[in-house]
Amino acid sequence: MSSIQVAVVTGSNKGIGLAIVRALCKKFSGDVYLTARDTGRGQAAVAKLQEEGLKPLFHQLDINDLQSIQTLRDFLKEKYGGLNVLVNNAGIAFKVDDPTPFHIQAEETLKTNFFATKDICNELLPLIKPLGKLIMLCFLEHHPSPFVCVKRALVIKHCLVLCSAVFCINPFPFILCCILLILLLL
Structure with missing residues (x-):
């Protein structure tokens, strides 16, 4: 067992997750783990950051697979x-023009963005050390629907039951809807 601090970013082989790993590698005094469900993509992202002089570590993680968690x-x-x-950070979002039937989109979105995120919280929150932090990224990208807000609000409420420090980041003003829902659910 090590006294080294450790940070884990789920779904971090591209996009905002990769940017978070990059920033943590520059500022966090400890080990930073980039995770991805696809090992090849994860290792490629780590190699890219290493070319920048950073030292991220990689661990395979598919949030839809409880054994992986x-x-x-x-x-x-x-x-x-x-x-x-x-x-x-891990999650999925269908594009607005995706031809997948709505009920399939809803099922897949809930499976990943709610149930899998809840599984991550159930398994990893008991490991959070004193003064540790849980950060939930909640993006309402293309269509900030009430469905998306309720889903994230339920996950955040579940996390609050398990951990007293939850930080929720959302670039849209629509986060107010999520905050109101969380308050209603408490």
């Missing part, structure tokens, strides 16, 4: 004795 949990517990920062 438990493998990460066991690794963190054994190597670090816990976790200092968890950034829940």
Whole structure:
């Protein structure tokens, strides 16, 4: 077991997750784990950051696979004795013009963005060390629907039950809807 601090960013092989890993590698005094469900893409992202002189580490994680989550949990517990920062970034969003039937989109979105995120919280929040942080990224990109707000509000409420420090980041003013829903659910 190590006294080194550790941060994990889910779904971080591209986009905002990758930018968060980059920023943490520059500012966080500890190990930073980039995670991705696809090992090749994850390792390619790590190599890209290493070319920039940064030192991220990689761990495979598919949030839709409970065994994958438990493998990460066991690794963190054994190597670090816990976790200092968890950034829940992984999620999916269908494009507005996606031809997939709505009921399939809803099912897949809930499976990943709610149930899988809840599984991450259930498995990893007990590892959060004192003064540790859980950061939930809640993006309402193309269509900030009440469905999306309710889904994220439920996840955040669930996390608040397990952990007292939850930070929610959302670039849209529509976050007020989520905050109101959270307050109603408390």
